[in-house]
Each structure stands twice: as structure tokens, then as C-alpha cells.
Amino acid sequence: MDPTVRDELLQLFAAGVESPLPDAAFDALALRAFRSQFESNAIYRGFCESRGAAPGGVRGWEEVPPVPTRAFKELRLVSGNPDRVERVFRTSGTTRGSARRGEHHVLDLALYDASSLPNLRTHLLPDEERIRILALVPDPKRLPDSSLSYMVGRAVQAYGAEGSGFFADPVEGVEVGAFRAALDRAEDDGAPVLVIGTAFAFVHWLERASVERVRHRLPGGSRIMETGGFKGRSRALSRDSLYGELESALGIPSSRIVNEYGMTELLSQFYEPVLIDGAEDRRHRSPPWVRTRVLDPVSLEPVAHGSEGILCHFDLANLGSICHVLTEDRGVEHRDGFRVIGRSPGAEPRGCSLAMEGLLAGDGGREGGG
Amino acid sequence: MTRESWRIPGGLPEGTRVVSLPEREGFPALHYPVLGRRGVREVLARLARARNEELLHRPVESLPGLLGRVGRRFLDTADPLRREALELLPDAAGLSSEMSREVLDGMARDWTPERLAALLRREFADPQVLDRFRSADGSGSALARSPPVTLHVGSGNVPGVTVTSLLRSLLVKSAALVKPGRGDILLPLLFHRGLEEEDEHLARTLAVAYWPGGDEEMVETEGVLFASVTQVVAYGSDVTLREIRERLSEGARLIAYPHRWSVGVVAREMLDEASAEASARAAARSVALFEQRGCVSPQAFYVERGGGVEPRSWARRLAAELERLTRSLPPPPLLLDEAARIQQTRGAAALRAAAGRGVEVHEGGALSWTVIFDPENSGEASCLGRMARVHPIGDLRELPRLLSCHTPSLQTVALEAKGVRREQFAKELADIGALRITTLAGMPWPPAWWHHDGMAPLGSLIRWVDLEG
Numbered sequence: 001m002d003p004t005v006r007d008e009l010l011q012l013f014a015a016g017v018e019s020p021l022p023d024a025a026f027d028a029l030a031l032r033a034f035r036s037q038f039e040s041n042a043i044y045r046g047f048c049e050s051r052g053a054a055p056g057g058v059r060g061w062e063e064v065p066p067v068p069t070r071a072f073k074e075l076r077l078v079s080g081n082p083d084r085v086e087r088v089f090r091t092s093g094t095t096r097g098s099a100r101r102g103e104h105h106v107l108d109l110a111l112y113d114a115s116s117l118p119n120l121r122t123h124l125l126p127d128e129e130r131i132r133i134l135a136l137v138p139d140p141k142r143l144p145d146s147s148l149s150y151m152v153g154r155a156v157q158a159y160g161a162e163g164s165g166f167f168a169d170p171v172e173g174v175e176v177g178a179f180r181a182a183l184d185r186a187e188d189d190g191a192p193v194l195v196i197g198t199a200f201a202f203v204h205w206l207e208r209a210s211v212e213r214v215r216h217r218l219p220g221g222s223r224i225m226e227t228g229g230f231k232g233r234s235r236a237l238s239r240d241s242l243y244g245e246l247e248s249a250l251g252i253p254s255s256r257i258v259n260e261y262g263m264t265e266l267l268s269q270f271y272e273p274v275l276i277d278g279a280e281d282r283r284h285r286s287p288p289w290v291r292t293r294v295l296d297p298v299s300l301e302p303v304a305h306g307s308e309g310i311l312c313h314f315d316l317a318n319l320g321s322i323c324h325v326l327t328e329d330r331g332v333e334h335r336d337g338f339r340v341i342g343r344s345p346g347a348e349p350r351g352c353s354l355a356m357e358g359l360l361a362g363d364g365g366r367e368g369g370g
Numbered sequence: 371m372t373r374e375s376w377r378i379p380g381g382l383p384e385g386t387r388v389v390s391l392p393e394r395e396g397f398p399a400l401h402y403p404v405l406g407r408r409g410v411r412e413v414l415a416r417l418a419r420a421r422n423e424e425l426l427h428r429p430v431e432s433l434p435g436l437l438g439r440v441g442r443r444f445l446d447t448a449d450p451l452r453r454e455a456l457e458l459l460p461d462a463a464g465l466s467s468e469m470s471r472e473v474l475d476g477m478a479r480d481w482t483p484e485r486l487a488a489l490l491r492r493e494f495a496d497p498q499v500l501d502r503f504r505s506a507d508g509s510g511s512a513l514a515r516s517p518p519v520t521l522h523v524g525s526g527n528v529p530g531v532t533v534t535s536l537l538r539s540l541l542v543k544s545a546a547l548v549k550p551g552r553g554d555i556l557l558p559l560l561f562h563r564g565l566e567e568e569d570e571h572l573a574r575t576l577a578v579a580y581w582p583g584g585d586e587e588m589v590e591t592e593g594v595l596f597a598s599v600t601q602v603v604a605y606g607s608d609v610t611l612r613e614i615r616e617r618l619s620e621g622a623r624l625i626a627y628p629h630r631w632s633v634g635v636v637a638r639e640m641l642d643e644a645s646a647e648a649s650a651r652a653a654a655r656s657v658a659l660f661e662q663r664g665c666v667s668p669q670a671f672y673v674e675r676g677g678g679v680e681p682r683s684w685a686r687r688l689a690a691e692l693e694r695l696t697r698s699l700p701p702p703p704l705l706l707d708e709a710a711r712i713q714q715t716r717g718a719a720a721l722r723a724a725a726g727r728g729v730e731v732h733e734g735g736a737l738s739w740t741v742i743f744d745p746e747n748s749g750e751a752s753c754l755g756r757m758a759r760v761h762p763i764g765d766l767r768e769l770p771r772l773l774s775c776h777t778p779s780l781q782t783v784a785l786e787a788k789g790v791r792r793e794q795f796a797k798e799l800a801d802i803g804a805l806r807i808t809t810l811a812g813m814p815w816p817p818a819w820w821h822h823d824g825m826a827p828l829g830s831l832i833r834w835v836d837l838e839g
């Protein structure tokens with residue numbers, strides 16, 4: 001890993017997500033990051049060479065060969081000394097138990113902290129220094145290979161007020177009793193909270209809550225960060241229904257529910273700016289150190305603005321692994337960001353081959369525990 | 371133009387609502403009927419009545435001719451039914467025109483009077499057991515009876531699957547209610563029209579209706595339907611089949627065809643220059659046909675080392691043949707998710723190649739086909755879109771272990787081997803659950819009487835009634 005690039009990135013991230021990074025400056029940093037990865041990662045170098053790409057040859061970051069998320073399942077993609085890896089994050093399994101999990105070998109957790117915290121702060125705490133954080137994800141001590149648990153753990157350390165805590169077990173899921181007690185306490189204290197959870201964890205909890213007729217009225221100013229989809233999971237629920245149910249169970253209006261889109265393979269995240277701009281026109285924004293494109297899946301060229309394609313991210317925070325990552329997620333460009341469409345629910349299979357099942361179940365993405 | 375997704379003899383029952391389903395990537399727009407509780411009962415009653423009046427008393431030997439005359443029209447290049455099928459299939463099924471023709475020809479070959487008669491004879495030594503009690507050896511007699519109505523639930527869009535299914539049903543004198551997959555609506559509808567033109571009375575024993583399965587609008591209709599029928603033939607994922615099973619009434623029979631995994635195997639004695647060339651050509655065809663969506667479509671090939679042509683080189687030949695087929699049997703445009711999945715698979719394989727794992731990736735332009743030569747047998751689900759993996763093996767004896775990760779989904783194994791070796795390994799493959807062992811050339815088109823997923827095509831639809839004393 002190139003230490004001078006790393007130090008510049010740390011400074012850049014510290015300036016926050018509201019400090020713009022002009023295209024030319026991004027491009028210059030991206031090409032230096034590419035050079036560093038090309039030189040320090042033999043597998044990636046071979047891959048780039050097979051595609052006729054090398055530092056000096058590519059004219060801009062867009063020409064840097066992207067690596068598909070699936071490759072994180074099959075190979076250890078470290079750009080630097082593998083002995084220096086500080087943490088390995090893994091994607092959660094899917095319904096197909098045999099499927100391999102994606103692994104992100106992180107050389108430098110400082111880059112993760114520096115990228116994720118200011119982004120989270122801007123989108124979830126634009127109005128508060130600290131807030132009580134109730135997390136429906138397992139404590140990072142109990143699930144050290146979950147990138148989500150790690151990030152939420154760091155957020156609790158940095159911004160969590162008294163009473164913050166984790167209310168999910170890596171195996172059993174949401175700890176319903178303890179969570180209910182924490183919600184009751186927050187109501188009694190009149191202290192606004194930030195509830196963080198995966199869509200899957202929320203659905204799990206809502207099923208229990210409706211059986212027990214639980215209805216909370218959390219103090220004004222409370223908010224929710226919802227993340228992850230239902231990929232390969234049992235019960236799917238439309239987003240509108242989920243937010244509606246959360247609104248009635250917690251008393252937090254759906255206009256204060258922020259979706260975070262993230263994946264184990266990327267150290268930066270994407271948030272909806274609903275607490276800043278309102279929830280009328282939901283879309284995700286990339287932090288200045290990430291460039292996101294919507295690509296035609298056949299040609300891998302950008303689609304026309306507003307057309308559907310697959311999302312491809314260049315994340316400078318991934319300096320220690322691979323910056324340019326091609327996902328399987330569908331999306332469209334929208335205003336200053338993009339909308340994630342994901343896989344169409346109830347998509348009909350086009351045949352009776354077993355390969356169909358993989359296509360429908362989907363894999364990749366993140367979300368440990370929950 | 372938005373099309374109707376049904377043909378119900380006597381028309382839609384009173385109270386049926388018609389709902390429109392907008393166009394979706396890969397599928398044209400259509401209207402579908404929400405029959406409701408009363409409507410479903412009405413259609414089932416009409417079919418049962420028609421079966422008693424029109425099917426039960428006909429001599430079974432007359433049915434192959436009658437039904438086959440309609441089926442044969444799909445092969446007659448001058449026939450308007452075939453023309454219409456070929457005009458609409460590319461859109462309806464997501465196949466190129468060339469592939470539509472190839473698939474229709476292959477499917478309809480089994481719908482002729484000769485093939486249907488042969489199927490009947492193959493399954494019943496004395497087909498007249500479907501007409502009356504017959505004695506085989508003088509010691510009591512037996513009659514083959516099917517339920518009044520059989521429900522056929524198709525999935526996906528291998529076109530023609532539900533026509534084959536409904537023909538079997540009518541041959542054993544069970545009226546057919548067909549709910550095709552969204553990509554297979556056209557052919558059963560056209561078949562019904564042909565049957566009406568051939569014999570309007572017999573056509574009363576067949577109804578076709580598509581609706582989006584599991585749709586909220588359809589919950590009530592589906593519930594009544596599944597609870598009322600006594601026999602269902604269903605194609606689909608394990609999840610779909612489980613859901614159907616749970617909704618059937620106690621004692622109803624489900625003939626289930628789950629999604630399957632098929633592979634090809636080439637033994638070293640079949641790897642001289644000429645044979646390798648031929649097997650690569652046949653393998654490419656079997657990959658391309660149905661765009662790999664069929665249960666018989668191969669997902670991977672295992673090639674034995676030590677023959678004249680080495681596995682790596684066989685993979686290159688396969689690639690060359692797939693490239694050739696992009697001209698004679700062009701692929702259709704890929705759906706976005708399919709293309710995304712191919713990019714993932716190709717890119718990951720290219721990285722494994724760069725990592726020195728001995729992987730070689732061969733790619734057609736515009737994602738048209740992909741061959742991945744991979745010394746490691748990952749056993750991973752492939753993806754669609756003419757994507758074939760080739761794994762070298764040291765000896766055929768490794769096969770049972772390598773393929774065991776795919777049981778119980780393993781269906782067809784195309785085994786290119788000779789003599790005693792072929793017999794011996796066929797037996798071993800059967801022991802690990804393979805249900806059909808064939809050649810690469812025969813892979814895409816099993817004979818009409820094949821034991822699909824181990825079951826007798828007609829025998830599975832009937833019950834034997836014994837008359838003793």
C-alpha cells in the first residue's frame with residue numbers, strides 16, 4: 001500500500017463528505033491508487049494485463065479494470081503485504097449453505113474508520129453530537145468478521161450516548177426482551193435514539209412485536225438506519241410496507257428512516273440524505289472519495305442517464321484491496337446519486353435448470369448476524 | 371398488442387375479472403383471468419363433464435391420431451399454426467428466431483400420431499386397458515384409470531413443455547387444466563385452437579390459463595384450485611413445488627419435476643482427433659439449445675486426461691464450436707440479471723487465471739458464450755447464457771465423488787465412453803442418483819417415452835384398478 005496515498009486519503013476523509021473532490025483530483029488519486037494496487041497485488045496485475053490495462057496506459061479511472069464482487073469469494077485480494085492484514089470481514093451466508101462467503105482482507109482499519117464515520121455522522125447525525133444508539137446487529141466482539149458490526153461498533157464508540165447497546169445475537173437474532181427494555185427506557189427518558197438494523201432483523205423483530213402487540217412511541221428526533229436487503233432470505237417485504245410497519249411499531253416516521261447501502265467488499269458506504277434533504281426523493285449518495293457508475297452489463301459502458309444498469313464503484317478507501325468493484329446490483333442514476341433497484345422481487349425463472357436457482361437466490365452483499 | 375393468456379372452453383365463467391400484467395423485461399404484456407372461487411369450480415366441473423362425455427368412451431387407439439394431427443401441424447411449414455408459432459415465439463419465449471424454430475421442431479417431433487402411438491404402446495403392452503378391464507394372462511383383469519382432471523403447472527420458458535404434458539394427460543383420458551410458465555403460454559394456447567379446429571368436442575377437455583403464480587390477486591383462486599384437484603403435474607423450483615404440495619388436499623397426487631443439474635463426461639477412449647471434434651460439436655449444441663435453461667442442459671463437462679486430445683484442448687474446441695453456433699443458432703438478448711451474473715463469473719474466473727490456478731477463460735463477444743477450463747471442480751452453480759465449465763479428471767473413477775455434490779439434483783449425464791467402461795460407469799452414475807445416461811448428441815432431446823426424472827410418462831398419471839374373481 002502506498003503510504004503517501006494513504007495519508008492523503010486520511011486527510012481527505014477527515015474533511016468530511018460535504019467537502020467536494022473535483023473530478024481531476026479524484027482521477028489523480030485514483031490512478032495513483034491503481035498504480036499501487038497493480039504493483040503490490042500480483043493477481044490483480046495479471047488480471048489487468050489480460051485486459052491490456054497498466055498504469056500509464058489507462059487514461060482515467062474509468063479504464064481501470066473493475067473486479068467483480070464474486071472474486072472476493074474465490075481469492076484473497078490484498079494489495080500489500082498479506083501478513084499485515086488487520087481484519088478479515090466476511091459476507092453472510094445465503095440460503096444455499098454451500099455457497100462460499102466473500103472475504104475482504106483489510107490491511108488498514110484506519111481507512112475504514114476514516115471513511116465510514118464522517119459519512120455516517122453526516123447522514124444520521126446532522127443535528128446531534130451524540131445520540132443513544134440501539135443496534136439490532138451483534139456486538140463486534142461477538143461477530144468480529146462482520147463489517148457492519150465493526151462499523152456500528154465504531155459509531156457507538158464515537159457518537160453513542162449513554163444507554164447505547166447491541167441487541168442481536170449472531171445466531172439467535174434479535175434479543176427481543178432486552179431490546180424492548182431499551183425502547184421502554186428511551187421512552188421514559190425522553191431521549192431520542194438512533195436504531196440501526198438490517199431489513200432482515202427488523203422483519204424478524206416486527207414479527208415478534210406484532211405477536212406481542214408491542215407499540216412504542218420513541219421520542220421526537222429519533223431515527224432509523226436500515227440496511228441490507230432480503231437477498232436469499234426467507235420473507236421478503238416491500239420497502240414501503242417495512243417502513244410503514246416500523247413507523248407504527250416504533251413511532252418513528254418513515255421520513256426519518258435512512259437506508260444505508262453497503263457491502264463487505266467496500267470500505268465506504270452510501271446513504272440516503274433523507275435527514276438533510278427530506279424523504280420525498282430518495283436516492284443514495286456516494287461520498288466524494290467514491291465514484292459510482294451505472295453500467296450496461298453486456299458492454300460495461302455507462303448507460304444513458306436514467307436507464308437501468310449494474311452498479312460499479314471506485315472506492316478510494318479500498319486502497320489495501322481493490323478500489324474498482326463491479327457489483328451485481330441493479331441501479332439507476334438519480335439526481336446527485338443513484339437508486340438501488342436490486343433484483344426484481346418475484347422474478348420469474350426462465351427455465352427448469354438448477355442454474356436458475358442461483359440467479360434468483362442471489363448472493364454477495366453483506367450483513368452478518370441479524 | 372396485449373394478449374389474452376387463456377383459452378377456456380365455454381368462455382370465462384361469470385364473475386371472472388380480467389387483470390392486465392404490464393410488460394416486463396423479457397416478457398410481453400398480457401391479460402390474465404382471476405377466476406375466483408366459483409370460477410375455478412366451474413372450470414373444473416366443465417372439464418370433468420367433458421372428460422366423461424368426450425374422452426372416457428373414445429377408444430384409446432383413436433387418440434394418438436386425433437391429437438397427433440394437431441401436433442403435426444406445428445411441423446408443417448405451410449400450416450398457419452406453425453407460422454404463427456414461429457412468428458410469436460421469439461418474443462414470447464425470449465429466444466432468437468433460429469432457436470425458436472429449432473426448439474419447436476424438436477418439441478413437436480414428439481407430438482405426431484406416430485410418436486404418440488409409440489409412446490402409448492411403449493407404456494402399455496395392451497393400450498386397451500385404458501378403455502376397459504383387460505386380462506393379460508387369464509388370472510383376473512385390470513383397468514388403467516386417471517383422475518377426471520389433471521392440473522399441469524409449468525415453469526419458466528422452455529416452450530412446449532406444457533404441450534407435451536397435456537398430451538400425456540389426454541392420452542390417458544384425463545382432462546387437462548394447464549397453467550404454463552410465463553414464457554410458455556403461446557404453444558398450449560395455439561394447441562388448443564388447433565384441437566378446436568380438429569375436434570371441437572375433444573377440445574372441451576382442455577383449458578389453458580396463465581396467471582402470475584403466488585400473485586395476491588390469485589391467492590383465493592389458487593387455494594381453491596389446489597385444494598380441489600386430485601392430480602397435479604408441476605415443474606419448478608423446490609420452493610414452488612413445496613408450496614404446491616402444502617396446498618393440495620390429502621391424498622392428491624403430485625408428480626413433481628424439480629430443477630435439475632446435468633453434465634457431460636468424455637472418456638479418454640473418445641478423445642482421438644475425430645471423436646473429440648464430434649463430441650465438442652455435440653457438447654456445444656447441447657449447451658446452446660434452450661439457452662441452457664432446460665433440465666437436460668449441461669452445466670459442466672468432465673474430460674478425462676490421457677486421451678489423444680487433452681482436456682484443455684477439448685475446452686478450446688468446445689469454445690470454437692460455441693462461437694460457430696452464435697451464427698447458426700444466435701442467442702437472444704440477455705436479461706440484465708443474466709448478463710450481470712455472466713460478468714461476475716467471467717471476471718472471477720479471469721482473476722483465478724491470473725492467480726495461476728491453471729484456469730483458462732474463453733469468451734464470445736457480447737457475452738454470447740463462455741467456456742471456463744478449470745482444473746478445480748468447484749461444484750458451484752453455473753449461470754445461464756451458454757456458460758460451460760470444463761474440468762479435467764484423471765480417471766472416470768473420480769466421477770461419483772465429483773458429482774456427489776449435485777445429487778439429488780443430478781438428472782442427465784451424457785457419457786461419452788466405450789463398451790464395458792460405459793456400462794460400468796453408467797451403473798455407478800445410477801447408483802449416485804443420475805436419472806438418465808445418454809450421449810452428448812442425444813442430450814437435448816430425450817425420446818418421447820423417457821422416464822423423465824425416473825417416472826413413467828403415462829404410467830405416473832394413472833392408477834390400476836383390479837377386477838378379480
